[in-house]
Amino acid sequence: MNINKVMVIGAGQMGSGIAQVFAMSGYQVILHDLKPEFAEKGLSVIEKNLIRQTSKGKMTEEDRDKALSRLELSSDLQNAQHADLVIEAAIENMDIKSKLFSELDKIAPEHAILATNTSSLPITEIAAATTRPEKVIGMHFMNPVPVMKLVEIIRGLATADDVYTLIHETALSLKKVPVEVNDFPGFVSNRILMPMINEAVYTLYEGVASKEAIDDVMKLGMNHPMGPLTLADFIGLDTCLYIMETLHEGFGDDKYRPCPLLRKYVKAGWLGKKTGRGFYNYDEQA
Incomplete structure (x- = not known):
């Protein structure tokens, strides 16, 4: 399976940062939040970051414009039906995450991987809210996402080997350093x-x-x-x-x-x- 389109759930500091690095790395990105104005605010932060990168000579105007052109906004969760990978970066609350993953499980295509950016909650429990626990994984980015190199990749009890391998390769494509971590509270970080x-x-x-x-x-x-x-x-x-x-x-x-x-x-x-x-x-x- 190839990952071409990524949906990021949550346009706050972490979510917008994740969306930015994916867009900069050539992926088509859907940046989703509950309300259009939240998603627009996230996009505004990304635009400011990329303009700053351009002014410092760290990226060309052409690359900046290409990255921005890969971003689309969403306030309708049904847009997950177009994603190969969904990364949840919502509030750190198990009830909210479980409900969200249950909904995404019904909407996202059968092949899609559902990832969570949780910083401490058990992946196995989040995966249990879906009918595809083998395709659920933790992808814990560090803050600020565009700057920090580390991504903790956490397998749930049922996470398939090929899913882990693909997410590991995806993290490398973002120029991140993926580190495999077992599913314990708080992980390593x-x-x-x-x-x-x-x-x-x-x-x-x-x-x-x-x-x-x-x-x-x-x-x-x-x-x-x-x-x-x-x-x-x-x-x-x-x-x-x-x-x-x-x-x-x-x-x-x-x-x-x-x-x-x-x-x-x-x-x-x-x-x-x-x-x-x-x-x-x-x-x-x-």
């Missing part, structure tokens, strides 16, 4: 990253050091590009909390218990950069 962030929150919560000091120790002492509290703000504190809850529930181990301060901030609506305030106040920096 978030099973390691999120407990580190959570421990940084505990360190702040217990008064060991200020947020700036904690971030400086990890940047200057451990050579991390940004501190864990800054990174948490960038990811979204609600997302961090949800992944920690997934790890805690999945393993039943208290080492994954979310810090009370993380819960407190999320309940206050301090979700990080996207709301203007998290561990840092971004409104003041504007």
Whole structure:
């Protein structure tokens, strides 16, 4: 089977980034969201990114225009009937994903592969909502997608070998580095990253050091590009909390218990950069 047309479900930061790299790599792309204005906003972000790439001399105007011409917008899930590969990049919620995959299973062609960009939820459980679990796979891109090279490829219990091979080859065609990961909560990336962030929150919560000091120790002492509290703000504190809850529930181990301060901030609506305030106040920096 050849993958020619890709449908990306969700035109937010991750979904628009995934759509961009596929379009830049020669694939026809349907960028889908619940409302036309959401899809249009995603396309606008892609256009700005590609214009920036052109102005920096990293791509020609011709290549930029070709990439944009490969993108079409959708707010009708029925458009999945035209896709060879569907990549879901919707909200990190099992009920929503299961319902969506059940619908896609009815709409997408029999040969189509259904992939999820989930950062922590079990692929096997998502696949169980379909009649084609052998064609369901995890394709976890890193943020920001156009910049980060890694793609975690996660097999569900029933994922077929030829499906894995094709998705591995597809990731290579995007100039990404695919890494095979087994289906455990958080996979590799978030099973390691999120407990580190959570421990940084505990360190702040217990008064060991200020947020700036904690971030400086990890940047200057451990050579991390940004501190864990800054990174948490960038990811979204609600997302961090949800992944920690997934790890805690999945393993039943208290080492994954979310810090009370993380819960407190999320309940206050301090979700990080996207709301203007998290561990840092971004409104003041504007």
